[in-house]
Amino acid sequence: MSQKHILVVEDEEMTARLIVYRLKALGHRVEHMNDGMDGLKYILDKQPEVVVLDVMLPGMSGFEILEILQDSDEFDISALKVIMLSTKQKAEDISRGFNLGAMEYLPKPFKMDEFLLRLNRIIKQ
């Protein structure tokens, strides 16, 4: 797998640590933000290739981040690959995530192998 620049926006510290650890072990360059505002700022400033985005975040939700990116004239959201994580499993939330540009939506609790599989899939797309 080629090395990617990945941002993990997740406020649950242990979950974020595990994801970051596993992604770094695969050779990716990984950054972590635990706040929605910081996450958005990082995406706009550093333009990572992949974002692992939690829905419920302090400061700004994952959906709000995607909405702002979608409305932005300066940012090309089609170039960004997003995998959303959330405890919300309702169909409307999943479809909302997809409508806003997410390529994968993984409900919590999730299996790490499945997460990596889906991430790998969107990286290859």
Added chain:
Amino acid sequence: MTDLLDRYGEQFMLITALILFILMLLVLAIAFVSRWRLRKKEAYRVIKSEQLSELIIRYVSGEIEVTDIEKKLENRTDYILLLELVTRLEQSLDGVEVLRLQKLMDIKNNRDHFNKWFDSDDPIQKARACLYFAKKANIPADKLPDLVSLSAREEPMLSYAATSALMVHGSMKDKAESINNVLVNSRISKMAVSDLLVQMTKHGNEYHEEEAFLLMSLASDKTIPRERIAILIQVLDEFEYLHSIDFLWNFYQKLDLESAHPEVLAALLHVLSKFGWEEILDDVHQYFAVCDKPELREEAARCMGFFRKKVSIPILEWLLNDPDYMVRYEAARALSQYKHLDFRNLNPPGLSEKEWHDLSGEVLAESEVKY
């Protein structure tokens, strides 16, 4: 006495001042040492938490073994930290990682430690031990009767923790008894009760039949406080157990609408309309939409939005003029559900163009950002 004071007064004053000074120094020293110890303890927690987090992540990833973590557990703080970190990680994970985390709970020293706490007289230690049991894959059967007894204790944390462990390991009878204990304990918050009821769903079968029957039987129990019954009904709604509809409708029909608890009525209105029970609509139109309790008018508006019947439109338009903002808002939201209406340009009677523009704008904005 006067002679004594004349002769030794100065020395008395000096000795008193000296004693006061020593006492002051002593108090300062104790305060300083306490603060230092507190900081040291906090610093230890931070460092140890960091160290254990790192090890747990590596262990869950299959790089190290249980024994590598076991070696690092030295004292009470370490065991509590391990429980906290595992609990946090477990909430996000599933499958093989959770099984590995559960093995951590079985470390002998850890197990001995929490077993000792379970037998202690300190309710906080007992509660921690119960939460530890809730994380384990299995516990000895002889702990179950004790957990049921603990669920009846007054201390909210202890009652909650014991019930939480029973939601994982208890039989349906144990669950029923402990939930009953929690429901009658007024010191346990609504949210905590709701959380425990929802925990049942994680350990029952897919359709939650047994759990739904338990909730229904508890809702019929006259000894359960009425405001708690509203929570039971809300959880039935979360289970989406459609077979409860007959029970809920019978339950509703037996209520005297004037004296019934508003939260129970609101919960019933919500779940019955969500389950598509149209028989409720007559009462919604004739009683709830015009009753003096704003929370019921609000729920009535929400119900009409579920059914989207044409006959409800004038009533919803009337509710747009309600003195309570939430009722007006829910009425507008319900009207926005009618696909054939030009919602934005509705301009309902009684509202100025600007008032409608603001209210409908808020509904539309919410529907756009809702998640």
